[in-house]
Each structure stands twice: as structure tokens, then as C-alpha cells.
Amino acid sequence: MPLGKDKKDMLVHPWDTATDDAEWQRWLAAGHDFGQLVAAGRERIVPAVVPSHFHYDGGDLVLLHLARPNPVWAAIEENPTVLLSVVDDYAYIPTTWRATDPAAVKHGVPTSYYSAVQLTATASIVDDPEGKARILGVQLAALQPEGDFGPVAPGEGPYGRLLSAVRGLELRITAVTAKFKYDDHKSVDFRKGIADRLESRSAERDAGARRQQLRRIRERGDWRPA
Secondary structure (H helix, E strand, O other), X not given: OOOOOOOOOOOOOHHHOOOOOOHHHHHHHOOOOEEEEEEOOOOOOOOEEEEEEOEEOOOOEEEEEEEOOOOHHHHHHHOOEEEEEEEEEEEEEOHHHOOOOHHHHHHOOOEEEEEEXXXXXXXXXXXXXXXXXXXXXXXXHHHOOOOOOOOOOOOOOOOHHHHHHEEEEEEEEEEEEXXXXXXXXXXXXXXXXXXXXXXXXXXXXXXXXXXXXXHHHHHHOOOOOO
16 A cells, blocks of 8 residues: 555654655554544534544454444445554653753753554444454454464344444545654764663653664665655
8 A cells, every 4th residue: 555645634744754655554563552533524623533442454444343323324425435543652752852962951852753644444334243253253262372262153142132332433544644753864873862861761661762763773774855
């Protein structure tokens, strides 16, 4: 699935772009399976936005299910074009870490590091029991690979009678915008210094941000935008 290079939905500087067309796929496959589904409907002032786990199949298909009373269904029925936004591996980088003048470290420009993938897709609602059971089974197997859950099949317990409470969604990806914001326009030494600081600070999401920064250094080296 090619990146949506002409999309203008998210600012992506040249140094924040994906290293190749599959970087976003590898990133999603590495356990980034929770995002926000955005359905704009038609002529709505505010779109419907739903946080949810999802399953990405590695190609152009995303599967998920939502409660039947969810207001997002009306928006999807009005307009099947939706956006799935996934953001993770983020960290705040303070002023002192990015200062260029050692005599004025408090005057550095702070920033945020993060990975962000936006999938534009065409949504198809799945209401038949077999289809919903298939989606639930795929999600359960991915999220709970150790098993320890009952059969997911229409008419079979414990989940068969609960299928009527949900609707399934198949999202066919039509465009992708990916952004990996880790100061790639800075020198390798600068970025490795930030990675060391992230390791020392060890806040809740610092490990993920550090992992992505070091990965980008390995893949891009001392890269500079043209």
C-alpha cells in the first residue's frame, strides 16, 4: 500500500517521512493496534470519533467491531470514507535537551517526538452473524494469543448470543499518511544524546520514543533533507 504523498491532512516535513513505503506497516505490526476511528458523515459540524482496538492484516484491510448503539454508524452510513488515526511512541523533549548554546540551555526549543499513521479507508459494515464472529475471532486471537477464550460462533456460547450487540467493520485502506518525528534533521550525535537522555529519564513512554529514534538512526544514518 503506497504512502499518500499528496495528502495534506497532516504536516509531514521531509525529515519526518517514512524511510520506505512499508515502514508504517512494520510499525503497526509491532503492536500498535489502538487508534481513533473518525467518520465525518455528510455536512456534520463535528465528526464521530471512536477510540478502539483494531486488527491490521498487513495488506490493505483493517478489522474491528463496535457496540451497536455507537453513534458512529450513522456517520458511516452517510459517508463510508473514514480515517483511522494511530499515535504512539511519543515523548516530550524539554528545552534544555535541544539547546544549541551551552550558555543558554533554558532557551532551547522544546518539541514532541511521536509516530503517527493515518489510514484513509472505505468502511463496510458487517452485520451477518458469521461475518461478525469471524472479525471477533481474528481480534481475540491477535490480542489474546495465549487463548483462554471460548468459541466465537453464531449460536454457541459464551459469545454467540452476544453477537447481536455489536456490528463489525471492514476498512479497505485507500491512502496512508505516515510521520515519524524524531529530529532526523539533526546530527546522529545529537539524536543519540537525546536517546541517552530518554533512557535516563525513563518516563512512561520514553522507551518507545527512544526505540523509534535509534531505529531511525540505524535505517537513515546521518540523513539530511535535500
